[in-house]
Amino acid sequence: MTRIAILAAFPGELKPLVHRWRRQKREGVSLWSWRHKGGEWVAACAGAGQSAVTRAFAEIEKDGPVDIVFSVGWAGGLHPVIRPALAYSVCGVIDARTGETLPAAEAKDDIWLVTSPRVADAAEKKRLAATYKAALVDMEAATVARLAQMRNIRFFCVKGVTDAIDAQMPDFNRFIDATGQMQLGRFTLFALVRPKLWHSLILMGENSRMAAERIADSVLAILDKEGTIRSRNGYPDRHR
Numbered sequence: 001m002t003r004i005a006i007l008a009a010f011p012g013e014l015k016p017l018v019h020r021w022r023r024q025k026r027e028g029v030s031l032w033s034w035r036h037k038g039g040e041w042v043a044a045c046a047g048a049g050q051s052a053v054t055r056a057f058a059e060i061e062k063d064g065p066v067d068i069v070f071s072v073g074w075a076g077g078l079h080p081v082i083r084p085a086l087a088y089s090v091c092g093v094i095d096a097r098t099g100e101t102l103p104a105a106e107a108k109d110d111i112w113l114v115t116s117p118r119v120a121d122a123a124e125k126k127r128l129a130a131t132y133k134a135a136l137v138d139m140e141a142a143t144v145a146r147l148a149q150m151r152n153i154r155f156f157c158v159k160g161v162t163d164a165i166d167a168q169m170p171d172f173n174r175f176i177d178a179t180g181q182m183q184l185g186r187f188t189l190f191a192l193v194r195p196k197l198w199h200s201l202i203l204m205g206e207n208s209r210m211a212a213e214r215i216a217d218s219v220l221a222i223l224d225k226e227g228t229i230r231s232r233n234g235y236p237d238r239h240r
Contacts, residue, residue, distance in 0.1 A: 047180025
């Protein structure tokens with residue numbers, strides 16, 4: 001029996017994948033699980049950043065060892081070729097704090113991702129792209145890759161793009177609390193009185209929704225190559 005861990009930051013990143021799974025919440029971590037003939041898939045999220053994803057992984061491991069781990073979720077584009085609303089199977093991740101590089105398994109795309117301790121704005125995206133030659137940026141993947149390496153288990157990374165390298169977005173770091181949670185109430189009030197942001201935020205929301213669907217498709221394509229689990233569990237047959 002194979003136990004798969006799928007780690008994200010926010011529930012919206014996982015929604016299309018886990019919509020029929022059993023859900024619970026423990027110690028501030030949202031967990032979804034689904035058992036099938038070949039084993040168990042468990043997804044978890046606890047917020048953005050290194051500490052949150054480490055707590056999510058620890059909560060999964062309370063119920064047993066993990067054989068394979070995925071880092072999934074939303075990422076920002078760092079290269080003009082990267083298209084919002086699509087998902088990419090990353091070949092490796094770079095920790096921006098240490099410069100460490102960590103490979104990922106069975107990547108379809110020759111794309112590197114850099115993990116930053118903060119949400120990257122347009123200026124920071126350009127700096128990260130120039131420094132690390134990466135095409136995507138997130139806040140969790142390097143931590144997940146390191147946890148997998150410490151346990152000698154296979155690591156996969158699938159990221160969906162919410163915004164292009166030149167997208168002009170507000171500073172989301174102001175609205176992420178110490179536990180990695182997005183303070184949606186504060187952010188909504190901030191955005192409501194700034195109509196110049198509305199178009200870009202609406203576009204980002206639509207990109208995020210479609211990217212989450214494509215993340216689910218990509219993860220299932222890796223875990224269920226024959227499509228038998230997908231058909232039995234009622235997943236939609238979407239064309240990417």
